[in-house]
Amino acid sequence: MSHYREGAVCLQTGSGFFRKDSRPSRDLSVLLAAHQASEAQRPLRWLDLMAGCGIRGLRWGLEACPESRPDLELWLNDADPDRSSLLESNLQRLQGVRGVSLTTTNWAAERLLRQAYLDQIFFDLIDLDAFGCPNALLQSALAVLRFDGLLVLASTDGRSPTGHDRRAAVRHFGAAARAHPASWELALRLQLAVLAREAWQLGRGLEPVASFSEGRTFRLVVRLRQRLAADEESQLGLLARCERCGDQAVQPLLKLSGWRSCRCTDGQGRWAVTGPLWLGPLQMPAVLAQLLKLADPQLDTLSVAGRLLLQRLQRDCGLPVCCWSTAELASRLSLAGPPPLEELVQALLSAGHQACPSAVMTGQLRTDAPMAELLQQCVQHVAGDR
Missing domain, CATH: 3.30.56.70 (N2,N2-dimethylguanosine tRNA methyltransferase, C-terminal domain)
Structure with missing residues (x-):
């Protein structure tokens, strides 16, 4: 097996699924962990729920945790037992890292999350890098996420939230999804709407930290709050677009009423409505600016593509919709x-x-x-x- 270098790590990727092109998202995950470690006043516990070869957890342990806080628990899980020997081999470098304890498991993701809840084990950071739609795992993941904890979520379900499989959108998102020139953004907003509803059912609030896609994988970082922000429910709503004239309109669900007329002068225009979706911000520019400052050039924490991504996201909070x-x-x-x-x-x-x-x-x-x-x-x- 060939070795692969990224950031401060060198490891074997094995024969399973691995994408070098996903490095910017891994850079972001490492910087989020480092930011949390620099601010938290308590022991931290981080979970890579679908660890694969273990690259995220290995980078967390070697790049994100300063020596000044020797109280980090790393949990790495992959449901494929055939990858356990590769995972353990790659993680050997963490054995000598002072104050970092390591737990590796080969459980189904749902089993681990539910068992953690039963055992009252909570995580400060959960990275959920799923194949397909991750929505079946969201409530279980949020239930074991600490207040102010971060969920790093990936989805490869592109057809349903971009309007190319409307029946699947109803099944997966409980929403109508229509084709739209800004289809990637609407997919992210539909996913955020599902996350918000799951958090609200637990009595918690939600803050998007970062939202981006290259068209194949849709990635979100959200922060779980102990309580909903004032008027947070108004961030859920509908977006309408007239294919004939191109006009657009937005309505929050709390103020939903009849749609205004579009720009079609002959009255033949028709609104195609997408939603419910998230109408609030997509990014937290202040946090992203702090992540850029945390990048350690000696550890090669942030690739050129990762830096460009953060700089781009920092300039656009996601509003107006x-x-x-x-x-x-x-x-x-x-x-x-x-x-x-x-x-x-x-x-x-x-x-x-x-x-x-x-x-x-x-x-x-x-x-x-x-x-x-x-x-x-x-x-x-x-x-x-x-």
């Missing part, structure tokens, strides 16, 4: 090409609107400007660019 593809806007106007994104954003800001480039999908901006003004600005900036 409505995202617009500049290529689609140009196509609707029969323009030669899309308007320069940064120029369009600046023009909308100067006009008194909220606007920024989307951090979730390239070539898109989010704004609260009415579509009529957005189209007018597109025409002006394409004409001015010639």
Whole structure:
């Protein structure tokens, strides 16, 4: 088996599923752990629920825990017993790390979470890197997550939340999912809505820390709060889009009423509604800025791609909700090409609107400007660019 180097570790990946391209998400997980270790005043317990070759847990132990706090429990679990020897071999480097205790198991994820709850074992950080849709595990995971703890969640279920399998969206998310130019973002918001409802059923609140995707895997980091924030339920709602004219509208469930008319002047437009989905922020820029400062160049904690990801997410908190593809806007106007994104954003800001480039999908901006003004600005900036 070949060896693979990442951050401060060198290990064998084995014959199981492993993606080198997922390093930015692992970098984020390590920095989140390091940030938690730097602030917590209590012993910490971190769980990699689907550990695979053990790379996340190994990096947590070698890169995220300062020597000043020798009170860390690392739990690494993988349901495949055939990977146990590889996992134990890779984790040998942690045996000599002072104050770090290690627990490895080969249980089904649901069994481990339920047994932890029965034993009243709670975790400060849970990394749940699932194949397919992880929703069946969410309540069990949140039930053993400490207050202010972090859940790092991955899902490879792309078809249902992006509107390509609407029946599966109803089954998995209890929601309607429609095709949309900002499909990756809507998939993340649908997943956040499920997380929020699961947390609320436990009487807890939820804060998104980071949300991103490359189109194949949808990744979220959320913080569990002891109580709901004021008016947190208003973050759940519906997003409507008219395929014919491209107009968009948003309504919170708490204030749900009739939809306004779209921009179709002949009255033939029809809203396609997605949701319930999360209408709140997607990122916590202040936390992401702190993570960038924590990156240790000597340990190679943050790759170039990981740094670019954090910098991009830091510039877009995820509000306003409505995202617009500049290529689609140009196509609707029969323009030669899309308007320069940064120029369009600046023009909308100067006009008194909220606007920024989307951090979730390239070539898109989010704004609260009415579509009529957005189209007018597109025409002006394409004409001015010639």
